[in-house]
Amino acid sequence: MNIPKSVKILYKNYKIERREELHDGAEELYGQIQYLEEKILLREGVSVEQQEATLCHEMLHGLDDMYSIGLKEKQVEKLGNALYMLIRDNPEIFRQGGEKHGNINH
Numbered sequence: 001m002n003i004p005k006s007v008k009i010l011y012k013n014y015k016i017e018r019r020e021e022l023h024d025g026a027e028e029l030y031g032q033i034q035y036l037e038e039k040i041l042l043r044e045g046v047s048v049e050q051q052e053a054t055l056c057h058e059m060l061h062g063l064d065d066m067y068s069i070g071l072k073e074k075q076v077e078k079l080g081n082a083l084y085m086l087i088r089d090n091p092e093i094f095r096q097g098g099e100k101h102g103n104i105n106h
């Protein structure tokens, strides 16, 4: 998957920014979503896979917030990993113009 410059969730446009350090108190974070500032922060210097998985996690928080789903942190963790693996295992789902080469519409 690609990590874009921003992610649109309904009418919010979350800007994606990298940070050398990310903390919540004493806890080190891989990522953080800031609802009011409309920012998703990703920690620099970790693997691309970790950044992608973290982005999936933070996007789910964004969806949860926007659509008032009421997910618990544990659910976001599990769904985030599940969504990330689904995207990785099925890249053609999100590929533009994939139907020209694909076979589902024939």
Ligand SMILES: [Zn+2]
Pocket: 057, 061, 073, 076, 077
């Ligand atoms: Zn979380």
